Amino acid sequence: MPVLQSATGRSWQHRSGRQRLIAWFGWLALVALVVFAWQVMTRDTIWAFVADAPRQAADIGERMFPPRWGYMERLWQPLWDTLNIATLGTLLALFVAVPVAFLAARNTTPSVRFVRPAALLLIVASRSINSLIWALLLVSILGPGLLAGILAIALRSIGFIGKLLYEAIEEIDASQVEAVAATGASGAQVLDYAIAPQIMPAFAGITVFRWDINIRESTVLGLVGAGGIGLELSHSLNTLAWPQVTLIFIVILGTVVLSEWVSARVRHAII
Amino acid sequence: MLRLEALTKRYKTGDLALKAVSIEIPAGQVVGLIGPSGAGKSTLIRCINRLVEPSAGCVWLKGLELTGLRRGALRRARRRMGMIFQEYALVERLTVMENVLSGQLGYVGFWRSLLRRFPPAAVSQAFATLDRVGLSAHVDKRADALSGGQRQRVGIARALLQNPDLLLVDEPTASLDPKTSRQIMRLITEVCEERGLAAIINIHDVALARRFMQRIVGLRAGEVVYDGPPEGLSADVLTQIYGEEDWSGTIQAGDEMAAEAGAPAPVPAREAVRFAREPGALAVALK
Amino acid sequence: MSGPRQTAALAVAPGYPTTWKRPPFIASAAWRYALYAAVLAYLVVGLGSVEVNWTRVWEGIPRGWAFLSAFFSPDFTSRGGDIWLGLQESLTMTLTATVAGILLAIPVGVGAARNLAPAPVYAACRAVVALSRSFQEIVIAILFVAMVGFGPLAGFLTLSFATVGFIAKLLAEDIEDLDERQVEAVRATGASWLQWVNYAVQPQVMPRLIGLSLYRLDINFRESAVIGIVGAGGIGATLNTAIDRYEFDSAAAVLLIIIAIVMVSEYVSGAVRKWVQ
Incomplete structure (x- = not known):
């Protein structure tokens, strides 16, 4: 100025x-x-199509109401599958993301020049590709079903958890690590006594946060055949059963709100 | 017992932190290391247990040369040197007991330490040491629930549980108030006497050093400029170490020092951070 | 584990306990074991519900291998035209949707800030934000495709709608966290509401808004690669076709392009954010 x-x-x-x-x-x-x-x-x-959009929208809106409540009894099983896809996918991702994060963090990687870039590339590749695309690929490779969904969620989550976790590792207090190393502790013991306690709150927060996101994402994986409530959505859309679509939207909305609440509560309890 | 021969450290930035330092310390002697910030005090202490890798020179501990040791041997050597830190460096989210027991990590296998199943002797010694430093009431508390003075006592207990021959003490009182500083210094010198431990203590406060040390080493710009009894710290010597200043008050404070008058000089925590920022610093710790 | 480790072993200190247990995370043993049991039960039931068709998986292994090896020989040319077209659609819809979304998000965000907006406006704007954030882009894309037909315009509408919810929520939170003293100082000069927003609110919020916009640009590009699956244009459609026809070489090419663009855009937005602040 x-x-x-x-x-x-x-x-x-x-x-x-x-x-x-x-x-x-x-x-x-x-x-x-x-x-x-x-x-x-x-x-x-x-x-011409676009000009017609308001009429189309009104038409769809009209057909969507009232929701077909009786359809609910057929949604419990897919809903349970959706929950399993998100939870098991998150757990599976942890097994890969934790070691990758340690390889990617500047202060714990065995080699800044070779291992770190490889770990970062893995994280970027996983993060760049949406879980729906992973699901598309996995359905094509493994066939439709829950397994493809779980693996898709896991593959996407590795990058997310890995990135946030390695950033948390890079921010730890180095003097605590120094102090434990100075006692003559081995590398594994330093990890256990000095690094793990410091990143534990971040780790738990990140995991619950990602679980919450995964619940949202797993509701739509069924659109490409990877199981869960999205599968029912896909059927209902293909048969133009709009009242069922409305009910599915309501169920998805309820699930998302619930999982957000759970995740907020858990994160609050940790911090 | 400890002999440094021409110990030299040059950082990757080109700073020459230590210039061929040679000192010999017999068993049981408590040595105060004084000097201005950036004189290389912390570097010297960390070069002994190789938290910082020396660039040249030798460190002999009980006839064992440390600078050439490989990973496993270095870990075994580190067990013999307890270290006490400026900002305590306790693992904040672990309990007091776990912090103290971590002094035994060098002696215990990975699975035992993971399950917190330390040998009975180690556990009983940990209780005894906590009792000695006056913390038996705080065994199960988390380290971040303690006050500064209590934390430093945990740090001392952790170092003692290594059953060391030598204590490396880096600015133990820099973050403490004058009264607690004196108590901590007294505790350190007492346990050294009880167990016949040698110690190198970095210390900022000249009055405290004169009061508690048997021998003083003055460091300036990485070189030893004074090595002798605390009584020899005359105004001339202090000027040589720290530069021109009116030293009369500091010297008078000497034996009957009024701890309340000598507020501890603020010590830049940055120095400790610098070691951590060296590329791969923690990776070295993990090897 | 033996030998030298034992040499410096400590002696038992008489009169002190020889065992110690870390205080457990949950103090009540009953609750602790109930929690363990619940977790175990969930894992058993949850894993049990995953039905795996092992013969299909077995058949899939060579395909999976083909896909992995395709990454080392990606085929940019045989579907070059489709890829180019899809990329054009993705990039243009990302840019236009981000700009349109932000322009719409600013009034909605101001309206959704409790300290700036009157109650009915606040409620309406919060409702828009909640609706936009609760549904996945792909679900919204399905509806827009049903309304305006296949093509990138549906994608543009989808991404704009999602951007409004995302930016407006964060913007509203930012405004609610404003430094009260600066806001009060300007209000005390007798400024009108618009002047007040312009002088007191905007300078405090602007740098973060730019950062958020760049972040959203990044997200919108990634999403533009997905919504093509349901016909809303973009490179996702190309990818979908390639995967459906088991053309893993072309699919790998598309994925590599997406990864490269995301990497570049992350780098650029990081640099710009640093420059703005």
Whole structure:
């Protein structure tokens, strides 16, 4: 925020002229880019369909109500499967994510030059790919069912848990580690006595947080055949059974709210 | 018992922290290491048990040369050197007892330590040591529930449970109030006497050093500039160690020091952090 | 474990206990064992509910292997046209949806901040946020595809809607956490509501809003790779086709592109956030 000298004396301006010019140009470029992107995107859009959208929406809305409550008795089993996919998937992910996090953390990796980049690549690869895509792949490889869902959730969670956990490991108090190492403890003992107690709260918080997200994600995995309540959603959509779709939406909403509540309670108890 | 020969440390940044330091310490002697911040006191202590790898020179402990030791042998050697830290360095989320028992880790196999099944002798000694430092009422408390002075007592108990020959003590009173500082210094010198332990104690407070030490080593910019009895710390010597200043008050405080008057100088915790920030610092600890 | 370890062993200190047990995490033994039993029971029942068709898995192993090895010989060319088209759709819909979503999220976010909005506006805006956050993008995409037909426009609408919920919630929380003193200081000068928002609220919230926007851009790209599965355009459609036809070489190419773009965008957004602050 420079004070400028000008003919009228000193005047205060938020930014200097050059900076303002650059900022304006930047915004202009962004607007131009967005307009261009919009045109590329809507090249093949059939606007007649779009104009019809409000009527379609009203039509669907009308068909969705009232929900078909009797359908609920067929949803308990898929709901249980959904819970299992999320929970078992999270547990499975922990077995891989914990060692990977230790290999990725700058202060515990055996080799900053070779092992760490490999672990980070694994984490990025897992994080970049949505659990639905993992499920799509696994259904194609292993066939449809719960197993594909559990593995998909696990594969996505490895990156998430691994990243947050290795960041937690990098933030531990090094003097505690030093003190335990100075007693002549072995590497495994230092891990057990100095590092594990320090990352335990973060570890528990991250796990419950991811479990909560996994509950949400596992509700839709069935759309690609990986089990759970999404499978029923897929059937109902294919048969245009909108009242059933409504009930499934309500059940998903309830599950999500419940799992968020549980996760908030558990995290609160830990901290 | 402990002999340092031309011990030298150059950090990766190029800083020469220790310049060929040679000291010999007989069994049972308590040595105070004084000097300004950045003189290399913490580095010297950490080069002895190799929390910091020395660049050159030798460390002899009871006839064993430490700088060339491989992993396993180094761990066995570390058992003989108890270390006490500036900010206590207790594992905050473990109980007091677990912190004290961690002094035995070098003697106990991994599974026993994982299950907290330490040998009966170790457990009874841990109870006895906690009693000695005055903490028998706090055995099952978590370390972060204690006060500063109590935490440092746990740190002392942990070091003693190693059954060491030598104590390496890094600024034990830097985070404590004057009264607690004196109590902690007295406790350390007393247990050294009881068990015939040698000790190297980094200390910022010259008055405390004069009061409790048998011998003083003055360090400046990585070099030993004074080595002698505490009575020899004249104004000239202090100027040589710390630089120009009016030392008369500090010297008078000497034997009958008024602890309340000599507020401890703030010690940068950054120094400890620097060791941790060395790339791969913890990886070394894990090997 | 023997030999040298024993040499410095301690002697038992007479008069002191020789055993010690760490105080358990849950003090009541009954509750503790009930918890163990519950966890064990869940694992048994939960794992039991996973029916695995082992012959199908056995058949899948070579396919899985083919997929893994495809990562070392990805095929960018034979579906090059589809990949290029899908990528175009994904990138354009990510950008436009993020911008549109943020523009909509700002009024909603201000409305969802308790210290700024009147009660009815607050309730309405919170409802929008809750609705948008509760459903997965893919579910919303299904509805939008049903309304406006297949193609990237449905994807654009989906991502915009999801962005509104995400940004508005965090923005509202930020505004609620504002430094009261600065806000009061400007209000004390007699500024109007708009001036007040412009001078007291905006400068405090702006840097974080930029950071959040970049973060959301990142998320939207990842999601744009998914919603194609239900026909909402983007590279997900290409990926879906490739996987359905067991063309793992092309699928691997698409996945590598996604990973690369996510890595680049994470790096760029990290750099920009550092620059903004």
